[in-house]
Amino acid sequence: MAEKLQNNIKQNRWLLSASLVIMLVLLISVGIVISVSSQTKNSKDALVSEKKRLEKDIEYTNNLLSQTKKNKEVSLNQLTILNSQIYQRENLINNISSEIGGLDGEIKGSAQxxxxxxxxxxYLKEEYAKIIYSSYKNRNEYSRLMFLFSAKDFNQAYLRLKFLQKYREYRQKQIEMILKTQELLGVKVNDLKTVKQNKQQLLLTEEKHKEELAKEKDQKSNNVKKLQSKEKELVSSLKDKEKSERKLKQAIENIITTEISKSTNRNKSSKVVKAPSSKNKDKKKDKKKDVKEPESPKLYLNEEEQTLSNSFEANKGILPWPLDNGVVTGSFGEHPHPVLQGIKVKNNGIDISTNANANAKSVFDGVVTGIISIPGSNKAVIIRHGDFLSVYSNLSSVNVKSGEKIKVKQPIGTVFTNTEEGKTELHFEIWNDKTLQNPTSWLSKRK
Structure with a gap:
């Protein structure tokens, strides 16, 4: 009988090994579940966060459009805001499509x-059934004792005793593993059901936004046709705007020139640091020593100003926005005119449409270096941040003074509202020395 039990235990050893392999496979499966879920969650969270921001921007733009529609006459401002709305809507649809694609991958992975x-x-149940059947056939306590006492020596008897103990423990672990697998399986089935429901909801949302996009594009087409009949008026308005922008740029350059002159004089009487220009930073080291290019006048900074300049530069991409709320309706650089064919417009900064009575706020610590009035651009505040300037234009009123030290997010003035068009728009620029920068690259991503 002891020999029979020994043979059965040898068989159970094989079952034990096979079951351990199954347990390992199960653990790998659980690992896959956790890994896939973690990766999917990260990408899904990013998409959901972006979707919320886009939905918020679209809602805000809708409110701005409502304000412009109070005037029955179609305006260029209305078209500009509508273009921004269409751009955001297209991004939202792309976002939803990406989210649906992610859910498709999640559904496929979960099914596998x-x-x-x-x-x-x-397989675990089958293996456990074999173990139970084997244990049932050898349930006689006498057989187990004979298995122990038939050992050749004490060491073998001890090893057999430990095996029987481990065997009992393993049976219990098999039960736990089966229950755990059943639980995990139930969770994944429910998760799959939820994911499929989410996908269906997203498909409906996507279809809704596609319908809204089609309506907005139709409205844009109609607005363009109406505005094309006002070509002379638009050309005149464009010339006025370009004239105002040239005056603003010239005023800023004059301020920079004056400050360079002052810093040069100050340099003669005190120790200051010469502000490094971006051109000097990128200059190749292998230039011929005998070739000397005439240096343009540079701004000299004291230690405090240089520290501020370095800090401003270190915050590139994370600067706060100059308005609490708003949408970009005019991007940096050269672009085709939204109505006039063959004509391009150049923007030295970005235009941010906002609600009436909005306050413009400083994007960083600095010193007010100039307050100017430009016909067509109302008032503008220029704040110096070491070797950098931030410009806030189209303000109806200003509540700071020239030379005043400013803190980040401090209100500096109220954005002008054109009541005829329902237009409240801030023009914002960033300069590094005499070089214009793309403000979008410096500001933080909207949440």
Whole structure:
């Protein structure tokens, strides 16, 4: 009988090894579930966050459009805001499509894991049934004692005793593993059901936004046709705007020139640091020593100003926005005119449409270096941040003084509202020395 038990235990050893392999496969499956879920969650969270921001911007732009529609006459401002709305809507649809694509991958992955878990569960149950059957046939306590006492020596008897103990523990672990697999399988089945429901909801949302986009594009087409009949008026308005922008740019350059002159004089009487220009930073080291290019006048900074300049530069991409709320309706650089064919417009900064009575705020610590009035651009505040300038134009009123030290996010003035068009728009620029920068690259991403 002891020999029979020994043979059965040898068989159970094989079952034990096979089951351990199954357990390992199951653990790998669980690892896959966790890994896939973690990766999917990160990308999904990013998409959801972006979707919320876009939905918020679209809602805000809708409110701005409502204000412009109070005037029955179609305006260029209305078209500009509508273009921004269309751009945001297209981005939102792309975002939803990406989210649906992610859910499709999640559904496929979950289905594969469910199939694998089901197979593992079936195999574990079969192996456990074999172990129970084997244990039932050798349930006689006398046989187990004979198995121990038939050992050749004490060491073998001890090893057999430990094996029987481990065998009992393993049976218990098999039960726990089966229950755990059943639980995990149930969770994945429910998760899959939820994901499919989410996908269906997203498909409906996507279809809704596509319908809204089609309406907005139709409205844009109609607005363009109406505005094309006002070509002379638009050309005149464009010339006035370009004239105002040239005056603003010239005023800023004059301020820079004056400050360079002052800093040069100050340099003669005190120790200051010469502000490094971006051109000097990028200059190649292998230039011929005998070739000397005439240096343009540079701004000299004291230690405090240089520290501020370095700090401003270190915050590139994370500066706060100059308005609490708003949408970009005019981007940096050269672009085709939204109505006039063959004509391009150049923007030295960005235009941000906002609600009436909005306050412009400083994007960083600095010193007010100039307050100017430009016909067509109302008032502008220029704040120096070491070797950098931030410009806030089209203000109806200003509540800071020239030479005043400013803190980040401090209100500096109220944005002008054109009541006829329902237009409240801030023009914002960033300069590094005498070089214009793209403000979008410096500001933080909207949340």
């Amino acid at each position: 894991i469910i199939e694998q878990l089901s197979n593992n569960l079936m």
